[in-house]
Amino acid sequence: MALHRIFRAVVTGPPGSGKGTVSSRITKTFGLKHISSGDILRANINARTELGLLMKSCIDQGQLIPDDVMSRLILSDLRATDQSSWLLDGFPRTVTQAEALDDTCSVDTVINLNVPFQTIKQRLTSRWTHLSSGRVYNIDFNPPKVPGLDDVTGEPLVQRDDDTPETVTHRLKAYETQTEPVLEYYRSKGVLQTFSGTETNKIWPLVEAFLHRKLQLVNQKVA
Numbered sequence: 001m002a003l004h005r006i007f008r009a010v011v012t013g014p015p016g017s018g019k020g021t022v023s024s025r026i027t028k029t030f031g032l033k034h035i036s037s038g039d040i041l042r043a044n045i046n047a048r049t050e051l052g053l054l055m056k057s058c059i060d061q062g063q064l065i066p067d068d069v070m071s072r073l074i075l076s077d078l079r080a081t082d083q084s085s086w087l088l089d090g091f092p093r094t095v096t097q098a099e100a101l102d103d104t105c106s107v108d109t110v111i112n113l114n115v116p117f118q119t120i121k122q123r124l125t126s127r128w129t130h131l132s133s134g135r136v137y138n139i140d141f142n143p144p145k146v147p148g149l150d151d152v153t154g155e156p157l158v159q160r161d162d163d164t165p166e167t168v169t170h171r172l173k174a175y176e177t178q179t180e181p182v183l184e185y186y187r188s189k190g191v192l193q194t195f196s197g198t199e200t201n202k203i204w205p206l207v208e209a210f211l212h213r214k215l216q217l218v219n220q221k222v223a
């Protein structure tokens, strides 16, 4: 569907809820630019900047990056793309970040993936990632064509250092205490849309239909 005006969406949910998987389907179907906080952080870590090293130690302990650092990083990216429609994946993760985002631009819709923690724990310990693109695979769900290699580039896949059972437990705890309040923040603004389930292939058609309806409305308002 062609977009007649700028459309901005956030995808949120606990670690491993399928944000990256659903985001890549959304960007492919609707042509939004995908901005992933985790991918941006890992690119910084890869570049071995001083800030990158600090970030890595936070991430590997399953803690969130401090709000001021994170907001500066993401908002400068958003300001640089202020003429395009985008899908923000993994930001905001705290109410302070949500407020900082609001001060910069308005968000049309927030897609919340509500997946049980038990399902997540199994998924994350079998996630394989192509670090430079952010493409993710899973041994059971979407295995790569050649084991251990990225389908597009043929480069090796890695298991993220923060996908160990112990770190996943910390990340889920951080989600409960720091990110869940963001849901209430967006609910009260009337932009939160929650999709619950244990399988992305069942959640995805609902997200797709919702976005088709939403974009039709957005386009009608412009026409």
Ligand SMILES: Nc1nc2c(ncn2[C@@H]2O[C@H](COP(=O)(O)OP(=O)(O)O)[C@@H](O)[C@H]2O)c(=O)[nH]1
Residues within 6 Å of the ligand: 013, 014, 015, 016, 017, 018, 019, 020, 021, 022, 123, 124, 126, 127, 128, 136, 137, 138, 140, 141, 142, 198, 199, 200, 201
């Ligand atoms: N078994 C299974 N794995 C899934 C499903 N959806 C996504 N995954 C995998 O679960 C892991 C986490 O998904 P991802 O999109 O990276 O989640 P994110 O951490 O929220 O961005 C990845 O390895 C995905 O390939 C699903 O429905 N079933």
Ligand SMILES: Nc1ncnc2c1ncn2[C@@H]1O[C@H](COP(=O)(O)OP(=O)(O)O)[C@@H](O)[C@H]1O
Residues within 6 Å of the ligand: 014, 015, 016, 019, 037, 038, 039, 041, 058, 059, 062, 063, 064, 065, 066, 070, 089, 090, 091, 092, 093, 094, 097, 162, 171
């Ligand atoms: N908006 C954010 N605020 C603070 N830390 C973040 C944010 N986004 C990502 N991070 C850090 O990067 C880690 C990995 O994030 P991400 O790749 O989105 O993974 P997932 O959703 O699978 O947990 C998080 O556990 C956290 O340490």
